[in-house]
């Protein structure tokens with residue numbers, strides 16, 4: 001049986017946040033709301049949205065776990081009816097998790113577009129063993145391109161790299177279908193691949209037209225909603241990125257790491273890895289260890305560890321030896 005969950009409404013465009021209140025009324029989102037943001041995104045948009053909605057507001061600190069716990073306490077104590085996440089990936093992920101755990105709906109209002117977590121029914125929970133948690137899709141996504149355009153360009157470039165990484169994620173999914181008979185969804189895979197290809201084709205335009213990227217990230221979220229998992233948008237390149245998070249944490253952004261992973265996994269798939277690298281360079285996303293701000297050792301170790309990250313069949317199969325990892329990173333000029 002398929003159980004597909006998708007957002008009910010998506011608004012993308014300049015000034016979209018001004019429509020927040022009327023959209024929520026249309027959707028029947030009534031009662032008490034809680035706006036979650038962080039110190040920066042509160043100023044960018046959270047404060048205004050909370051004032052428009054007459055909502056409670058909680059500004060999250062650096063610790064995601066503590067933020068989620070205090071939001072859950074607030075929701076239970078004051079009888080909050082829905083949550084509004086205003087921010088980047090970790091704020092939106094916090095909104096997803098506390099809405100899921102308390103059984104209330106949430107809306108996603110991204111203030112940057114650094115990865116597809118802003119739209120997906122998956123939440124990344126960092127920690128010793130990072131986990132991807134299946135949650136609900138946002139009831140609404142309001143992506144104000146005027147706000148997103150003002151975010152640092154590095155975040156936008158990282159979001160593009162995360163979209164491009166759908167390319168090898170889909171190749172891995174096809175491989176899993178062929179080699180171990182895993183369930184494969186044609187629609188979800190095609191939608192995910194299309195998002196990667198549109199970003200690649202428009203690499204030069206994204207700086208001027210962020211809606212191309214925002215729509216690609218939303219389509220990635222929809223692909224995950226159709227598939228019922230992160231499979232269409234997360235393969236070996238994501239395992240590599242998660243391994244980097246464990247081995248050399250905080251050195252670079254999720255999408256940046258996935259982009260470099262995509263170059264190397266495309267090589268292993270016998271696909272056009274040079275094209276992926278060229279596109280990432282045009283976008284201004286990292287393509288080497290140096291660009292990521294890590295040493296060669298981090299890349300090699302992450303490549304060797306990646307297959308252990310989660311139970312997901314990929315081109316890494318049983319893992320790479322040190323020699324194979326070095327060879328791969330050298331041939332693709334990552335190190």
Ligand SMILES: [Zn+2]
Pocket residue numbers: 115116162233238254255258
């Ligand atoms: Zn990602």
